[in-house]
Amino acid sequence: MSGDIRLPAADAAPTPLHDRARRFTAPEVVAGAAALFFVLAAVVPQWVAPGNPLGINPLSAFQPPSFAHGFGTDESGRDIYTRVVHGTGSSLLIGAAATAIGLGLGIVLGTLAGMFGPVVDFTVNRVLEVLFAFPGLLLALLFILVFGPGVITATIAVGLSTAPGYARIIRAQLIAVRRSAYVEAATVQGLGRTQILLRHILPNTLAPLFVLATLGVGQAIVWAATLSYLGLGAEPPTAEWGAMLSAGRTYITSAWWMSFFPGLFIVLIAVTATVLGRSLDRRLRHA
Amino acid sequence: MRSTPQTLAAIAGLVAVGLLATGCTTTPTETAVGDPISGGTFTYASGDAQPSCLDPHVGGNFPQALVSAQYLESLVSRDDNGAIIPWLAESWTTTDDGLVWDFTLQDDVTFTDGTPLNASAVQANVAHVLDPNTASSTGYLALGKVASTEAVSDTVVRFELTEPDSALLESLSQPWLAIQSPTGLERSKDENCEAPVGTGPFIVDSWVKQNAITLVRNDDYNSPPADAAHEGPAYLETIVWRFIPESATRYAALQSGEVDLIDNAQPDTIVQAEASDTLVHLDSPRPGASNRIELNGGKAPFDDVLVREAFIRSANVDDAVTSLFQGTATRSYAALGSREPLAVGRDDLFDYDPDAANALLDEAGWSERDSEGYRVKNGERLNVQFPVSTNQSIPAEQSIFEQIQATAKQTGFEVSLAPLDISSWYGALGANEYDAVSAPYTKAGPDVLRVLYHSDGIVPAPSGYFANLAQVSDPEIDALLTEAAQISDETERAALYADAQNRLLEGFHLLPLYDQQNHFLLQADVQGMRTLPSVSVPTLYDTWLNR
Numbered sequence: 001m002s003g004d005i006r007l008p009a010a011d012a013a014p015t016p017l018h019d020r021a022r023r024f025t026a027p028e029v030v031a032g033a034a035a036l037f038f039v040l041a042a043v044v045p046q047w048v049a050p051g052n053p054l055g056i057n058p059l060s061a062f063q064p065p066s067f068a069h070g071f072g073t074d075e076s077g078r079d080i081y082t083r084v085v086h087g088t089g090s091s092l093l094i095g096a097a098a099t100a101i102g103l104g105l106g107i108v109l110g111t112l113a114g115m116f117g118p119v120v121d122f123t124v125n126r127v128l129e130v131l132f133a134f135p136g137l138l139l140a141l142l143f144i145l146v147f148g149p150g151v152i153t154a155t156i157a158v159g160l161s162t163a164p165g166y167a168r169i170i171r172a173q174l175i176a177v178r179r180s181a182y183v184e185a186a187t188v189q190g191l192g193r194t195q196i197l198l199r200h201i202l203p204n205t206l207a208p209l210f211v212l213a214t215l216g217v218g219q220a221i222v223w224a225a226t227l228s229y230l231g232l233g234a235e236p237p238t239a240e241w242g243a244m245l246s247a248g249r250t251y252i253t254s255a256w257w258m259s260f261f262p263g264l265f266i267v268l269i270a271v272t273a274t275v276l277g278r279s280l281d282r283r284l285r286h287a
Numbered sequence: 288m289r290s291t292p293q294t295l296a297a298i299a300g301l302v303a304v305g306l307l308a309t310g311c312t313t314t315p316t317e318t319a320v321g322d323p324i325s326g327g328t329f330t331y332a333s334g335d336a337q338p339s340c341l342d343p344h345v346g347g348n349f350p351q352a353l354v355s356a357q358y359l360e361s362l363v364s365r366d367d368n369g370a371i372i373p374w375l376a377e378s379w380t381t382t383d384d385g386l387v388w389d390f391t392l393q394d395d396v397t398f399t400d401g402t403p404l405n406a407s408a409v410q411a412n413v414a415h416v417l418d419p420n421t422a423s424s425t426g427y428l429a430l431g432k433v434a435s436t437e438a439v440s441d442t443v444v445r446f447e448l449t450e451p452d453s454a455l456l457e458s459l460s461q462p463w464l465a466i467q468s469p470t471g472l473e474r475s476k477d478e479n480c481e482a483p484v485g486t487g488p489f490i491v492d493s494w495v496k497q498n499a500i501t502l503v504r505n506d507d508y509n510s511p512p513a514d515a516a517h518e519g520p521a522y523l524e525t526i527v528w529r530f531i532p533e534s535a536t537r538y539a540a541l542q543s544g545e546v547d548l549i550d551n552a553q554p555d556t557i558v559q560a561e562a563s564d565t566l567v568h569l570d571s572p573r574p575g576a577s578n579r580i581e582l583n584g585g586k587a588p589f590d591d592v593l594v595r596e597a598f599i600r601s602a603n604v605d606d607a608v609t610s611l612f613q614g615t616a617t618r619s620y621a622a623l624g625s626r627e628p629l630a631v632g633r634d635d636l637f638d639y640d641p642d643a644a645n646a647l648l649d650e651a652g653w654s655e656r657d658s659e660g661y662r663v664k665n666g667e668r669l670n671v672q673f674p675v676s677t678n679q680s681i682p683a684e685q686s687i688f689e690q691i692q693a694t695a696k697q698t699g700f701e702v703s704l705a706p707l708d709i710s711s712w713y714g715a716l717g718a719n720e721y722d723a724v725s726a727p728y729t730k731a732g733p734d735v736l737r738v739l740y741h742s743d744g745i746v747p748a749p750s751g752y753f754a755n756l757a758q759v760s761d762p763e764i765d766a767l768l769t770e771a772a773q774i775s776d777e778t779e780r781a782a783l784y785a786d787a788q789n790r791l792l793e794g795f796h797l798l799p800l801y802d803q804q805n806h807f808l809l810q811a812d813v814q815g816m817r818t819l820p821s822v823s824v825p826t827l828y829d830t831w832l833n834r
Contacts, residue, residue, distance in 0.1 A: 054693060055693075056689075056690050056693040056694075058603070058606035058607055058609065058610035058611075058690055059606055059609070059610060061610040061611070062555075062610075075610070075611055075683070075686045076607075076610070076611075076686055076689060076690050076693070077610065148711075231677060231706055235704065235705065235706060236685065236688075236689050236704050236706065237689045237692065237693070237704075247682070247686075249533075249535060250534055250535060250553060250555075250682040250683075251535075251553075251555050252535045253535060253538060253539070253555070253556060253559065254555040254556070254558075254559060255555070
């Protein structure tokens with residue numbers, strides 16, 4: 001009927017914000033399940049994929065996905081599903097360690113800039129600007145160039161290259177918190193500077209960092225895989241996603257599964273981390 | 288969030304890689320091959336590194352040889368049977384003591400800058416290769432016994448040697464000793480590197496770094512090697528020489544018709560191409576040494592022949608070659624490639640036999656195993672450091688090393704593979720930080736054995752590189768190789784090389800894999816494409832496009 005304007009029923013009160021935030025959305029549920037799978041695969045890979053990720057069988061190389069080999073086999077006849085699952089642990093570890101390094105460094109630099117007066121602030125900011133001038137991955141590449149390739153250097157490199165971003169955010173957060181009424185109240189009460197920093201400012205600054213860290217893990221895993229893909233991270237025959245993707249690249253016209261499945265897992269873990277990070281963000285904001 | 292767009296971009300990139308579909312093939316057009324058609328542009332896509340200098344006297348590696356064979360020519364060449372045939376030199380004579388060689392040059396050849404080819408031009412080239420400022424390595428080594436040169440007449444050039452060199456002609460057939468215009472050589476090194484001037488069928492026209500080298504036809508060309516299919520100028524008008532290092536991209540460019548030929552073709556694409564009607568496979572293994580893994584006998588654990596044999600018996604090479612090369616490479620049991628008539632293969636020495644390997648290791652004192660299953664002796668784990676040059680070993684080869692690592696582990700060897708870029712790789716070798724290594728080395732003829740296995744080759748060159756990476760130091764092998772390099776009687780020479788090879792193989796100094804692979808894929812309408820048998824580089828002189 002024309003002119004019939006639908007209005008919300010008078011008795012359907014709008015859902016309160018905190019309720020909407022508390023309810024799990026479908027993507028969150030899926031991401032949660034995926035995260036559970038990844039954690040299981042990282043902690044007890046032999047439960048999820050009982051085979052040997054390094055076990056070669058040259059005469060059954062290049063087999064497409066089948067019942068025997070769900071994700072197919074690679075050029076040495078290794079089972080790709082087993083390798084992908086066993087690669088989860090190192091990927092997650094690299095992601096978490098790199099994020100921890102980036103965050104740790106970011107907290108130190110951000111705190112220096114945000115808390116210790118204009119001279120320190122100016123200096124740290126200029127350093128950060130120099131670091132920002134290099135794209136993150138380039139900074140990581142520079143670091144590897146100097147210290148040589150390998151899993152540990154790749155992890156540190158990724159951590160270092162994410163640090164400037166964290167430092168900026170922490171500094172901004174610190175300055176905002178420092179000027180808040182409760183810090184002013186604490187100052188008026190005569191609390192010392194260290195006490196204010198530790199008991200009031202840092203706790204209120206760090207909460208949003210959990211969100212950043214979750215998002216950061218996804219990014220760090222992608223970057224670490226990128227470095228391995230370029231041959232600068234994990235060494236053969238380690239079951240590492242980026243290295244597997246790189247090995248599969250050669251055979252992409254004849255054995256697509258060799259690069260598809262490691263690539264899929266990188267995408268899935270990055271998406272999972274992003275969805276969880278966003279969800280955490282939403283919850284914290286409305287808490 | 289600052290990080291999100293970057294993450295998504297990275298994800299998108301990875302998805303794109305994952306979804307890259309196989310290219311489609313076009314319907315073949317069957318055309319009877321008629322008379323050669325002149326004209327057209329030919330696009331060559333190389334998977335080798337782009338040379339930093341187009342003059343193969345400078346340094347002297349395979350990528351330089353590939354491209355320079357189109358615009359530079361040598362004094363002699365080899366035919367398909369390995370025999371020496373005339374090229375810029377139409378004949379040659381040597382004295383009975385083998386110390387003086389006279390080469391008579393073709394008398395009507397000019398370089399593409401108008402300079403005539405004569406005896407003094409050849410002298411200028413020898414001087415250029417021996418000049419320390421040129422920094423020649425391959426060409427320099429090949430001229431090691433040349434004491435002086437002399438212009439006997441305008442067309443006769445004399446080489447005087449310090450000792451007889453039965454490999455001189457083979458050395459001179461190589462692109463690293465190609466003859467360039469003396470006028471061109473007088474320019475600065477940078478200028479000559481940009482556009483060397485030769486007598487060849489094509490001329491370097493321009494070089495856009497990291498992109499392509501453009502070569503144009505030499506319309507006055509009159510000096511083909513004795514085994515060429517035609518005379519006069521080349522058929523092709525222009526050659527665009529591109530560099531596409533990524534093998535899948537290179538093959539895709541060939542499938543789409545964007546390029547006419549690719550080198551360094553991977554086994555799986557060769558199999559695909561052979562099944563198609565639009566592509567043709569040209570297999571031209573390199574002469575000289577086979578592709579092999581050298582075991583460093585200069586230090587533990589491979590200073591013990593028992594451990595060397597145990598390692599060789601632990602490596603399941605046959606299955607690896609079958610699975611990875613899919614029929615495109617044949618297992619080798621020799622230090623020399625199958626193109627070398629004097630190669631000696633010993634298939635009785637290199638079989639995969641883990642039981643024998645275990646017994647040998649027990650005998651050598653590596654009888655205990657640690658918790659991870661690796662053998663230990665006096666608290667030391669049986670570790671093999673294996674640096675791999677990612678620039679020089681194709682992916683299938685790197686996978687073979689991984690398979691050897693896996694099979695050798697069953698016997699108790701811990702093989703540490705370290706993929707390195709070329710300068711770090713040279714660094715590791717120079718510092719003697721390796722136990723096993725696969726190092727390509729191309730030199731025409733069996734004299735390559737002297738470069739690779741004579742004890743003189745353990746002494747590092749000023750650059751730090753040494754060619755005897757197995758660090759074989761055996762007076763008997765030294766004597767055999769030195770004598771073989773001096774003797775002119777073919778039968779005696781063959782017998783000496785056979786003795787040297789048998790002794791080398793029985794000492795388990797190396798693990799032969801297969802010939803140095805050299806596969807080309809080309810469009811089916813490319814006619815008259817072949818490689819020069821000297822070092823198996825392609826020549827596009829007889830090539831024409833049937834389209």
